[in-house]
Amino acid sequence: MTEETTILGVDFSGAKADKNTWVTRGVLSGSILTLEYCQPTPRAGLADLLASLPPGTVAALDFPFSVPEVFAGRWLSGAKTMPQLWEAAAVMAFEKFMSLRDSFVAEHGEPFRRGDLYFPE
Known part of the structure; x- marks a missing residue:
């Protein structure tokens, strides 16, 4: 049996509107990555989404670490x-x-x- 890994990508937009945080989720099985969804997600629910991910999930968060x-x-x-x-x-x-x-x-x-x-x- 091939091990599966959930992959999550989060892009925090610099725009003010909350709908501009995008989440993409996929599953890596062997050498095949299957996209499950790519959709805007409210920032308020993002922590719950991250906490609900299965153990072993790989998450990439794209946001700046600096300020003007x-x-x-x-x-x-x-x-x-x-x-x-x-x-x-x-x-x-x-x-x-x-x-x-x-x-x-x-x-x-x-x-x-x-x-x-x-x-x-």
Whole structure:
């Protein structure tokens, strides 16, 4: 019997609309990958989806690990590296971070990466 592995790919879009998180799921059996679905998924249900996956699942999550330099300066003015910001985020209440983010976006708009401009949604 050939062992099967569930494969999941998640693409977090930079767009504001929640429908822009895409999930693709497939099953690898031997050397054959069978696509089960590719669909937009609400971010609110993503943690439950990930938690429900069978043991041995391979999941690839595509999201940036950085923030715009202007936002970093407003958040933690002395930070020189992303690990410094990650440490600050680890001890910060989620609500406080979202408030900081929302006030930044209200003032500056939502910055995009150069690649986001090539494929606008």
